[in-house]
Structure formats: C-alpha cells, structure tokens
Amino acid sequence: MIARWFGRNAGQDAAVEAAALRSDRFRQAREGDWQRLDAIVTRIEGGRLRKLSDDDLLALPALYRTVVSSLAIARETSLDQALISYLEGLARRAWFAVYGPREGLGAWLARFFRGGWSAAVRELGRDLLIALAVMVLGTVVGWLLVSSNPDWFYSLMGGMGDDVRVPGATREALRHTLFGQQDQNGLSMFAAFLFSNNAQVSLFAFALGFAFGVPSVLLLIHNTAGLGALLWLYHGQGLTLDLIGWLAIHGTTELFAILLAGAAGIHIGRAMAFPGDLPVLTAAAVAGRRAAQVMVGVVLMLVLAALLEGFGRQLIYSTTTRLIIGGTMLALWNAYFFAYRPARARVSN
Numbered sequence: 001m002i003a004r005w006f007g008r009n010a011g012q013d014a015a016v017e018a019a020a021l022r023s024d025r026f027r028q029a030r031e032g033d034w035q036r037l038d039a040i041v042t043r044i045e046g047g048r049l050r051k052l053s054d055d056d057l058l059a060l061p062a063l064y065r066t067v068v069s070s071l072a073i074a075r076e077t078s079l080d081q082a083l084i085s086y087l088e089g090l091a092r093r094a095w096f097a098v099y100g101p102r103e104g105l106g107a108w109l110a111r112f113f114r115g116g117w118s119a120a121v122r123e124l125g126r127d128l129l130i131a132l133a134v135m136v137l138g139t140v141v142g143w144l145l146v147s148s149n150p151d152w153f154y155s156l157m158g159g160m161g162d163d164v165r166v167p168g169a170t171r172e173a174l175r176h177t178l179f180g181q182q183d184q185n186g187l188s189m190f191a192a193f194l195f196s197n198n199a200q201v202s203l204f205a206f207a208l209g210f211a212f213g214v215p216s217v218l219l220l221i222h223n224t225a226g227l228g229a230l231l232w233l234y235h236g237q238g239l240t241l242d243l244i245g246w247l248a249i250h251g252t253t254e255l256f257a258i259l260l261a262g263a264a265g266i267h268i269g270r271a272m273a274f275p276g277d278l279p280v281l282t283a284a285a286v287a288g289r290r291a292a293q294v295m296v297g298v299v300l301m302l303v304l305a306a307l308l309e310g311f312g313r314q315l316i317y318s319t320t321t322r323l324i325i326g327g328t329m330l331a332l333w334n335a336y337f338f339a340y341r342p343a344r345a346r347v348s349n
Contacts, residue, residue, distance in 0.1 A: 026079060030070050037063040037094055044097045064094040112296070115342040120293040122337065124263045127270060131220060131262035138221035142228025156229045171237040178239065178246045179317050198223065198254050199302050202261035206295050210284065213269020220262045245319035248326025250309035256333050257301035264291035
C-alpha cells in the first residue's frame with residue numbers, strides 16, 4: 001500500500017534491483033582491466049612513460065579495445081549512467097594515449113622547418129614542373145591577349161577604381177606608381193589588391209585540386225595572365241625592369257607560394273586521376289596529407305610576402321636594390337627546398 005502511494009510497485013522494484021545486479025556483475029567481471037588501463041593512462045598523462053613496464057605498454061591497445069567494447073555493451077543494455085560516464089571518460093583518455101600525437105607543437109615545428117616541409121615540396125616534383133609551365137604559359141597568354149586587343153587588360157586585371165595603370169597611361173604616370181611616395185593611396189591599394197588576389201588564388205588552387213586538378217590549372221593561368229598584361233603595359237613605356245624590381249621584393253616569395261599551392265592542387269588531382277594500384281580515395285588521402293603539409297608552409301610564405309610588401313617595397317626606391325632583395329629571397333627558397341636535405345628529414349603522412 002505504501003509503495004502505491006509513492007507511485008511504485010513490486011514489479012518496478014524488482015526491475016531496479018535486477019538492473020543494479022547486472023551492473024554490479026558487469027563491473028566486477030571487467031573492473032580489473034579498467035583500473036589497470038586507468039593507471040597506465042594516468043602515468044602517460046603525467047609524463048611518466050619511462051616508468052611503464054613493457055607488459056603495460058604491450059597491453060595498452062588491448063585494454064583500450066576492452067574499454068571500448070565494455071562501453072558499447074553498457075550503452076546497449078542501458079546500465080547505470082554513472083558507469084557509462086566513467087567508461088566514456090576512460091575511453092576518451094585512452095584514445096589520446098594510443099592514437100594521439102606523440103610530440104608537442106614546438107617539436108613538430110622544429111621537424112617541419114628542419115626538413116619536413118622541404119621534403120614534402122620535393123615529393124611534388126613533377127607537379128611543380130607542371131605548375132611552373134602553366135604559370136609561364138599564362139603569362140605569355142596574358143601578354144599576347146592585351147597586345148592584340150588592349151581591352152583584354154580590363155578583363156584580366158579587373159576593376160581597380162581610379163588606378164592609372166591602364167592602357168594609354170603616360171610613362172611619367174606609370175613610373176610614379178613605382179617610385180611614388182609611400183603615403184600615396186594608389187600604391188597601397190594596388191599592393192593590397194595584388195596580395196589579396198594572390199592569397200585567394202593560392203588557397204583556391206589547393207582546395208579545388210580534388211576536381212582532377214583542372215580548376216587549379218585554370219586559376220594559375222588566369223592569375224599569371226594578369227601578370228603578363230601588367231608586364232605588357234609597363235614594357236610599352238620602357239619600364240619592364242623597374243616593374244620587375246617593384247614586384248620582386250615580395251613577388252619572388254608570393255609567386256613561389258602560388259607555384260607550391262598550384263602544384264599541391266595538381267598533385268591531389270593527378271593522384272585521383274591516376275591512382276595506380278591504390279583505390280582512388282586512398283591515393284587522394286595520401287596525396288592530400290602531403291599537399292596539406294606543403295600548404296602550411298605556403299601560408300607562412302604569404303605572411304612573409306605581406307611583410308616584405310608592407311615594409312621593403314614601400315621604403316626602397318632603387319630598382320637595383322629591389323632586384324637584389326627579390327633575387328636573394330628566390331635563391332634562399334630554392335636552396336631550402338632543393339639543396340637543403342637533412343639526413344633524417346621525412347614527410348609526415
């Protein structure tokens with residue numbers, strides 16, 4: 001009677017007792033393995049990996065699988081929530097101990113710059129040659145298009161407001177854009193336009209590589225066609241070398257970054273089109289991991305190019321000095337990527 005007053009009956013009490021009994025038996029049968037795994041993971045989390053015995057290290061993967069299996073059973077049979085929460089937390093901690101990263105950010109960066117990045121770039125060898133050929137082709141195409149019809153200049157370069165860099169501009173006007181004062185809005189706006197455009201091209205050339213590399217190739221052609229149009233414009237006024245110097249300070253780094261990004265996208269596309277003995281998705285995943293490591297470096301190169309653009313090019317007005325700085329940066333990049341080969345450098349897959 002009292003049980004009925006509180007909304008419970010004997011059948012419900014029996015069900016609760018049975019569930020508690022099942023939970024206790026389940027825990028007793030497996031608790032030893034859970035406690036052992038908990039102790040191992042706690043030592044690993046505390047940085048005491050060397051104190052673990054060989055038996056514990058060998059048992060770690062099996063104990064992790066045991067906990068995961070126990071968690072699945074506990075969820076399926078609706079055991080008590082406290083037990084499920086404990087197993088979830090233990091499984092999460094054990095996953096990081098078994099599959100988590102084995103090095104910190106500092107160690108990863110050290111390995112990245114000491115050869116990991118350059119090794120990943122060299123793995124793109126054939127794709128780098130393809131991307132370079134495409135960029136040269138795009139520059140030539142842009143030059144030929146605007147030389148045959150100057151209206152192409154506006155299509156390739158897009159709208160840049162009141163910028164004087166347009167067909168028909170005088171030599172004095174064009175030269176002033178290269179050697180004008182640093183506080184002029186036109187110089188800053190055009191520099192920002194170039195950097196923003198090239199950064200977008202780099203990221204899209206990589207991201208769209210999954211479409212068999214075709215969008216990557218088209219982006220490289222379109223971007224360098226604008227460079228060809230610009231070269232044609234300044235060449236017509238005898239300012240080709242001055243323009244190259246103006247671009248070189250940051251351009252050798254920025255264009256190199258575009259080259260790497262385009263090669264990374266082509267690498268993924270080529271792996272999907274020609275996977276060899278691997279399944280398509282597996283080949284794409286392997287190529288994607290390698291290309292992603294290259295792209296981490298590309299982002300850093302774009303940041304460095306922005307710094308060179310914001311300070312060096314705006315403050316240096318000698319074409320010779322600009323060419324020296326740009327040439328030095330190009331030589332450094334080539335030396336790092338193709339001459340610097342530490343014996344222990346490896347690519348992270």
